Amino acid sequence: MSQETITSSERQIRQSEKPPKGSRVMSGMRTTARLHIGNYFGALKNWLELQHEYECYFGAMDWHAMTTAYKTPHEIQHFVRDIYAEFIAWGLDPAKTTIFVQSRVPEHLELNMFFSMITSMGWLERVPTWKDAEEEAKANDTHNLGRFSYPVLQAADIAVYSATHVPIGQDQISHLELSREIVRRFNFLYGAKLPEPKPIFTSTPTLLGSDGRKMSKSYGNTFNLTQEEDELTKTIRAMPTDPARVRRNDPGEPTKCPVYSYHKLFSKPEDLPWVETGCRTAGIGCGDCKKRLTENINNLMAEPRAKKKELLQSPDTLDSIIDDGCRRARKVAKKTLEQVRECTGFQVSGGDAF
Ligand code: TRP
Ligand code: SF4
Numbered sequence: 001m002s003q004e005t006i007t008s009s010e011r012q013i014r015q016s017e018k019p020p021k022g023s024r025v026m027s028g029m030r031t032t033a034r035l036h037i038g039n040y041f042g043a044l045k046n047w048l049e050l051q052h053e054y055e056c057y058f059g060a061m062d063w064h065a066m067t068t069a070y071k072t073p074h075e076i077q078h079f080v081r082d083i084y085a086e087f088i089a090w091g092l093d094p095a096k097t098t099i100f101v102q103s104r105v106p107e108h109l110e111l112n113m114f115f116s117m118i119t120s121m122g123w124l125e126r127v128p129t130w131k132d133a134e135e136e137a138k139a140n141d142t143h144n145l146g147r148f149s150y151p152v153l154q155a156a157d158i159a160v161y162s163a164t165h166v167p168i169g170q171d172q173i174s175h176l177e178l179s180r181e182i183v184r185r186f187n188f189l190y191g192a193k194l195p196e197p198k199p200i201f202t203s204t205p206t207l208l209g210s211d212g213r214k215m216s217k218s219y220g221n222t223f224n225l226t227q228e229e230d231e232l233t234k235t236i237r238a239m240p241t242d243p244a245r246v247r248r249n250d251p252g253e254p255t256k257c258p259v260y261s262y263h264k265l266f267s268k269p270e271d272l273p274w275v276e277t278g279c280r281t282a283g284i285g286c287g288d289c290k291k292r293l294t295e296n297i298n299n300l301m302a303e304p305r306a307k308k309k310e311l312l313q314s315p316d317t318l319d320s321i322i323d324d325g326c327r328r329a330r331k332v333a334k335k336t337l338e339q340v341r342e343c344t345g346f347q348v349s350g351g352d353a354f
Pocket of ligand 2: 241242252259278284287290
């Protein structure tokens, strides 16, 4: 996002402080695909820390997945379970943190409806991510109303839990600013007291795909967060290396190699000089280098992989964890909607009043 597109109130929220005790944190992930390491380093890893300090609400966002993947709803629901299991496998504690599925808390949609009435088209048109994506959206059949109003639903996701804070990267600031604007207007019009959500800025490193290009589902180069050992071996074996290393004796330059960029993420610090020197002096071969990387990642994945498998293999247990998370989320969401109904005089049912 260019500097010019930042409004003054955006600038105000750029300085985030550490949230005070009692803050409520909300975030979510779209369920369009398996989680990849970008989801981990950009979000999940931060959530794992936040859950120990704050009351947290983390969601598998299937309605948001529908904004682009509306042709394959069953697949979206497959990923809901997969991602939910993965959240737990990597350490989100369902006893401590409320992990929900967006579509199972219909209050999101009810609040979204209110919010969509008070959001001016101009606000949405100005969201830079939409402007950037519009041509592409036209080309690939996702120039739909739901996608356009994606940030309104996102505002409802946050406000429905009366969340005070949202962990985001700097690139999502315009979405959060819009959420704040919507909440502010809602409070102003109806005398409600929904909190204006503030950011918790987290680092969102840009990770390379396994082929060294930008990681993207459309390139087929995403590096999944949890992989079976043979899948992992295959992915890493297929990774390109520094093209200067044609023969085993040719020295290479690690900074030109995606394998090295993964070593930096996953390997022990003492392995890095081994790669750097070994590569530059041709002391190690790319095979050795990849083998070490595979071992290191495999060690890190071993426990989550086993835990995820265990969850997916006992669907009843997983179901009851999901049910419990959604129930707890809904309880909080209903409370917010009570306030919303009171302020507006609307007796919207949320589906279960009769
Ligand atoms: N947009 C987020 C993503 O791309 C998912 C999301 C939906 C979200 N609603 C949210 C994140 C509310 C933070 C707050 O994965
Ligand atoms: Fe890449 Fe490692 Fe080969 Fe160097 S030795 S080119 S870092 S794979």
